[in-house]
Amino acid sequence: MPNNSDLPLIPTSVVGSHGLPGWMYSALEQTELGVFGATDEREMYDDAVKLAIQDQESAGIDLITDGEMRRWKFVQSFYSRMSGLTLQDPLRKLGPEGYDSVPRYVAEERITVPEGLGIVSEFNYAQKQASHALKATCPGPVTMSIHIRERPSAYKNRLELANEFVGPINAELKALVKAGAKYIQIDEPSHSIIGGTIDDYVDLFNRTVEGVDARIGLHVCFGNLASRPRFERGYADLFPKIMDVTADELVLEFANRELRDLDVCAQITEGKDVVAGVVDVKSFHIESAEEVAGKINKVLEYSPAEKVGVVPDCGFFTVPRWLTVRKLQALSGGAKIVRKELAG
């Protein structure tokens, strides 16, 4: 994200999803019940995207997304575009929402994605609405596989399953570039579930983005379903191998971990840019612009400003819309303070 002439120093962006407006939860329930026709449904999603874009632009975010408003729970909506999958009941239906209470799929046959992932049409619509620079986001092959059970399966293990998604994602990314995407972020929070090594993870990523002529970001966090992480929350084990990914920038989560691991920014900016999470999406605490500026300045202790961008830790899917807006305003305000300080 940094080093780009159309963006300011220490550009602000988002990781992807925006807080859904309250009415949309109700509308989605009605859709499930068959109350909405196809036109009503399209209008609902279009309106939601317009709101997400408007919220981000009004808050002053430099590089925005469509809020991922047409997706459900990050990856769930992609499964409906795949063949070879059979839906299974969640393992647990009672109690709080968690990683064990989402719908699961079994790959009874090899998976195909006959019509593509649909991200190009999301991007085409958003491009018509946005006046700020626009970023496209796409789950990586490992993350795309997370709600598909490892057993029983047409695949011998999760690595082979994840590998099946490399081709379809690569084709989608190339089509995004043709549609005008200049910034693409791949989301791979789930690196530790493939059961392979960090080398397998890097290899999958590099084949996924091969030949994709855009600025590429890799977002690695620790999971965010129901605002809960899923993995041990440290980045140190990924280094130095993660630097072999063919990405221009790493987009990492720091705010929720009280800036733990911030020293990795020094390693990252030896070869790439770092886009640091400085707003906590897992907390109701409303950061002030000054507080965010303080966190950005901590990042700058490790990395030169021209190699730094800032974001919230992860998507806002589990955050109410009003709170999402307040947090975006704090992010934008914090970056403005630091730019002013640096200007002298």
Ligand SMILES: [Zn+2]
């Ligand atoms: Zn994330």
